[in-house]
Amino acid sequence: MFLISxxxxxxxxxxxxxxxxxxxxxxxxxxxxxxxxxxxxxxxQKNVEVTIIAERFSPDTTSDVxxxxxxxxxxxxxxxxxxxxxxLTIERIKEYMSEGNLGAEEKSGYWMQSVKEVPDWLKLMxxxxxxxxxxxxxxxxxxxxxxxxxxxxxxxxxxxxxxYCTKKIMENGGKIIQRKIENIDELGxxxxxxVNCTGLGSRVLFNxxxxxxxxxxxxxxxxxxxxxxxxxxxxxxxxNDSCLILGGTKDxxxxxxxxxxxxxxxxxxxxxxxxxxxxxxxxxxxxIGLRPCRPTVRLEKEIKNNYPPIIHNYGHGGSGVTIHWGxxxxxxxxxxxxxxxxxxxx
Ligand SMILES: Cc1cc2nc3c(=O)[nH]c(=O)nc-3n(C[C@H](O)[C@H](O)[C@H](O)COP(=O)(O)OP(=O)(O)OC[C@H]3O[C@@H](n4cnc5c(N)ncnc54)[C@H](O)[C@@H]3O)c2cc1C
Ligand SMILES: CC(C)CC(=O)C(=O)O
Numbered sequence: 001m002f003l004i005s006x007x008x009x010x011x012x013x014x015x016x017x018x019x020x021x022x023x024x025x026x027x028x029x030x031x032x033x034x035x036x037x038x039x040x041x042x043x044x045q046k047n048v049e050v051t052i053i054a055e056r057f058s059p060d061t062t063s064d065v066x067x068x069x070x071x072x073x074x075x076x077x078x079x080x081x082x083x084x085x086x087x088l089t090i091e092r093i094k095e096y097m098s099e100g101n102l103g104a105e106e107k108s109g110y111w112m113q114s115v116k117e118v119p120d121w122l123k124l125m126x127x128x129x130x131x132x133x134x135x136x137x138x139x140x141x142x143x144x145x146x147x148x149x150x151x152x153x154x155x156x157x158x159x160x161x162x163x164y165c166t167k168k169i170m171e172n173g174g175k176i177i178q179r180k181i182e183n184i185d186e187l188g189x190x191x192x193x194x195v196n197c198t199g200l201g202s203r204v205l206f207n208x209x210x211x212x213x214x215x216x217x218x219x220x221x222x223x224x225x226x227x228x229x230x231x232x233x234x235x236x237x238x239x240n241d242s243c244l245i246l247g248g249t250k251d252x253x254x255x256x257x258x259x260x261x262x263x264x265x266x267x268x269x270x271x272x273x274x275x276x277x278x279x280x281x282x283x284x285x286x287x288i289g290l291r292p293c294r295p296t297v298r299l300e301k302e303i304k305n306n307y308p309p310i311i312h313n314y315g316h317g318g319s320g321v322t323i324h325w326g327x328x329x330x331x332x333x334x335x336x337x338x339x340x341x342x343x344x345x346x
Contacts, residue, residue, distance in 0.1 A: 021047050021049045022044075022048050022049070022192040022342070023190065023192050024037075024044075024048050024049065024195060025187055025190070026040070026050060026051070026197060027053055027195065027201075027205070028197030028198045028199060028314075029052050029054035029057045029061065030054075030058075030061040030063035030162070030199055031061075031161065031162055031321055031324045032063075032313055032316060032320055032324055032328070033054060033197035034169065035327075036197050036327070036328045037195075038165045039331065040195070040331070040336075041169065041174065042332070043333060043336050044335065044339065048335075048339070049175070050173075050175070051176070051191070052175070052176050052177070053177045053179055054178065055178070055181075057176075057178065058162040058166075059159050062290060063158040063159075063162060063320060063321070064158055064159045065218065065288070065289030066321050067240060068240070068321040069155050070090060070156065070322045072323070073317070074214055075318065075319035075322070076297055076315065077295060077296055078297060083121050083124065084326060085297075085323035086124055086322050089321075089323055090124060090154060093156050096156070096161070101161075102241055103160030104157065104161070105239075106152055106154055107153060107154065108127060108151065108152040109151075109239075110139055110150055110229070111151070111231045112136075112144075112231070112232040112274075113232070114144040114145070114147075115147070116146070118130060118149065122149065125153050127150065129150040131147070131149065131150060142274070144232065144233055144234075145232060157241065181198075182205075183205075189308075191308055192339070193310075193338055193339070194307070194308055195331060195335065196311065196313065196314060197313050197314060197331075199211075199316070200292040202312070202314045202315070206312070208294075208298070211293065211294045211314065211315050212253055213252070213254060213255050213291065213293070214254075214291040214318070215250075215254035215289075216247060216288070216290075217259065217264065217288050218267070218287050219264055219267055219284075220244070220246075220286075221243065221244050221281035221283055221284055222242075222243055222244070222281060222282040222284055223278055223280060223281035226239070226244055226277060227239070234270060235247070235248040235271050236248050237271050237274065246271045246278070247267060248267060248270065252293065254290075259286040268283075291317050291318050292315055293318075296315070297314070297316055297323070297327065298314055299313050299330055299331060300334075301334050311334045311335055313327050313330075313331045
């Protein structure tokens with residue numbers, strides 16, 4: 001009886017609230033959650049009530065650790081979808097930059113490779129130049145630098161951008177609840193659609209063991225004279241408005257959130273070998289993030305008996321900034337279609 005009544009109640013709730021704007025719960029407040037919430041408000045022409053529910057908010061999310069370099073990395077095997085999401089995100093970043101926002105710039109640099117790679121997504125970049133032998137020899141900093149590509153991409157600083165999106169969401173009447181959801185049963189019949197942007201949290205919340213942590217450690221430094229990014233198989237120096245981000249670890253199934261000082265030293269040393277002027281850098285801070293890695297990004301609608309429709313948008317690996325807006329738009333279209341279908345059944 002309970003199940004039937006619950007299901008009936010849900011339908012009844014929807015029926016009885018036919019005149020009220022549909023209530024959308026967005027679980028997660030990282031770059032994926034906030035951008036999805038904003039895209040939903042925009043595509044549903046604000047005829048929705050969006051509530052973001054999250055355990056952690058910026059600057060305490062994985063998203064805040066990212067340098068925000070725009071290029072697919074550990075993004076799973078759906079390469080064509082990832083490329084299209086990247087293209088849409090680049091368009092978004094150009095728009096964001098044209099509004100005069102800080103924390104987003106075009107940036108050029110080198111990707112030095114031990115095995116030659118010229119991925120299709122490079123077609124989305126500017127000034128792409130596959131280095132010839134003499135150019136490789138001129139740039140090479142270590143034996144593993146056998147090939148290289150020069151290109152111009154963008155960066156989008158996540159913390160500033162999340163703040164920008166959050167302000168707009170609130171201006172559009174959005175709500176925010178700080179809370180860890182242990183089970184989606186807790187949401188009861190309060191919402192018409194649930195949007196899951198919980199990243200690695202989906203492993204427990206939605207029992208998805210295909211999403212795994214890929215631990216990344218970074219060091220933020222100040223060294224204004226470095227003006228190009230430099231990436232190789234093991235290390236990277238990326239650039240933001242007022243600091244550089246030195247990285248490169250990618251340890252699968254490692255959950256440790258404590259900074260490892262030996263790893264930090266290795267990251268600094270390795271990047272100094274690539275860019276000797278980094279020896280004059282001032283160390284600012286150390287950070288750890290657990291990339292939400294999955295064989296593919298899960299962006300789809302799930303219908304579960306006795307629950308509102310669930311739109312999943314999680315598992316962006318090392319590319320959540322790079323593909324966020326393409327994913328947000330696709331998520332918002334799924335939400336809008338769900339609302340329209342629901343209205344047509346009333
Ligand atoms: C070191 C490092 C460098 C990176 N560099 C880049 C880069 O240069 N470019 C790029 O594109 N990407 C980069 N990434 C990847 C990018 O950071 C991630 O893909 C992105 O942050 C994922 O965003 P998200 O919103 O899904 O996850 P998160 O930012 O982790 O947000 C998840 C949200 O869900 C909430 N949540 C989870 N479970 C629950 C629950 N049960 N109840 C309530 N709330 C819950 C959390 O509190 C949080 O608000 C990097 C990642 C790391 C670690
Ligand atoms: C783009 C890479 C160089 C960095 C990244 O995305 C990561 O460390 O997850």
